[in-house]
Amino acid sequence: MVDVPNQAGVGIGLIVIGSLLFIPGIGIGSSSLVFVSLVAAALLLTVGTYLFGTSEPGRSV
Secondary structure, three states: OOOOOHHHHHHHHHHHHHHHHOHHHHOOOOOHHHHHHHHHHHHHHHHHHHHHHOOOOOOOO
């Protein structure tokens, strides 16, 4: 089994949750709830990508 550091695991989880939050944006309706979910998705993807990218020692990609 692959050993995933804790920070990378949290990053992967946030990326998955953020990706799932983009699903309501596919619909045609544009309510404020959809807008809030898109903003939350973008924030979670940004934080998840940062955590995953900086989980290993050394220079970040």
